[in-house]
Amino acid sequence: MxxxxxxxxxxxxxxxxxxxxxxxxxxxxxxxxxxxxxxxxxxxxxxxxxxxxxxxxxxxxxxxxxxxxxxxxxxHPLLRDTVMVNATLPAVAAHEVSGILDRFPGCRTVKIKVADPGQVLADDVARVSAARDYLGPEGRIRLDANAGWTVDEAEKAIHALAVFDLEYVEQPCVSVDELAQVRTRVKYMGIPIAADESVRKADDPLAVARAGAADILIVKAQPLGGVTAALAIIADAGLPVVVSSALETSVGISMGLHLAAAIPELEFDCGLATASLLAVDVTDAPLLSVNGQLDVRRVVPSExxxxxxxxxxxxxxxxxxxxxxxxxxxx
The missing domain is CATH 3.30.390.10 (Enolase-like, N-terminal domain)
Known part of the structure; x- marks a missing residue:
């Protein structure tokens, strides 16, 4: 390990x-x-x-x-000193969207949680629509279903939400085989499929890449065993990646930033701005986005x-x- x-x-x-x-x-x-x-x-x-x-x-x-x-x-050598980041929108009601996104100043990209237990597709549509109104036509929207759909549900939902101009859909279903099926079904829409749980929770994190089941890999430093292990996985996978957090304190987010800064090609905004979802942090200088980006630095907690x-x-x-x-x- x-x-x-x-x-x-x-x-x-x-x-x-x-x-x-x-x-x-x-x-x-x-x-x-x-x-x-x-x-x-x-x-x-x-x-x-x-x-x-x-x-x-x-x-x-x-x-x-x-x-x-x-x-x-x-x-590891750092190839950049700042990282562009996305806002993260939990599965809130549509009227709460602007208040949440106000906490991510300058972010041009929003990752929106969908397929939340107890909600229906109409809730997702309303939330994504409110986010699109907030961002305007130039903003980027990506969805995260946390494996909450079946293959048929994923196809239906992606079809309904495609009108909002989606950057990609993250982990629509549980298994690698289901991801591959969804990817095939929605390919005509031009919407990429990203894998998260199929990477960080898998015994073999490279299986999803070998199966051609995803266009993008979501990588998280802690679940993958650290920066060193994650860099090796990224090199072997040969797919574009998005570095994301696991709702950590600014100390944990710093680990993710050091991973993102060490990746040679970083095409997408990263999901590392989640300190904005904490009411309090462990440091007087939390890693909060400024102009949609975070500085790559170590964090010292406040006693x-x-x-x-x-x-x-x-x-x-x-x-x-x-x-x-x-x-x-x-x-």
């Missing part, structure tokens, strides 16, 4: 600097209103371990490998904010136990 030549730092080194925070969100996202994260400090600087709480240890261990890679591993938003003792113990279990899997 770690690069074959990487050295695992002692567990005590991780535990000595571990801080667990619980940060409220501006609006519910992925069904949660509080984002928990565990921060660490290594020789390279601060890093983050924040797999979602429902993930099992096998999956979460990749996120720990990423934290160790960013805090203790090799550094006052770490204390003010420290998780409860029970939750801190839960995260430290998780860290120890995942470390054993790496070891």
């Amino acid at each position: 770690l690069p074959h030549d990487a050295t695992l730092p002692p567990l005590d080194d991780l535990l000595r600097t571990a801080r667990v925070v619980a940060l409220p969100l501006v609006t519910t996202f992925r069904g949660i209103g509080i984002r928990e994260a565990l921060l660490l400090e290594g020789p390279n600087g601060f890093t983050e371990f924040s797999p979602f709480t429902e993930y099992g240890d096998d999956e979460a261990a990749r996120w720990l490998a990423a934290a160790i890679d960013f805090g203790w591993g090799p550094t 006052a904010l770490l204390e003010a938003h420290a998780a409860s003792a029970d939750r801190t113990n839960w995260w430290l136990s998780r860290l120890k279990r995942c470390y054993e899997l790496l070891d």
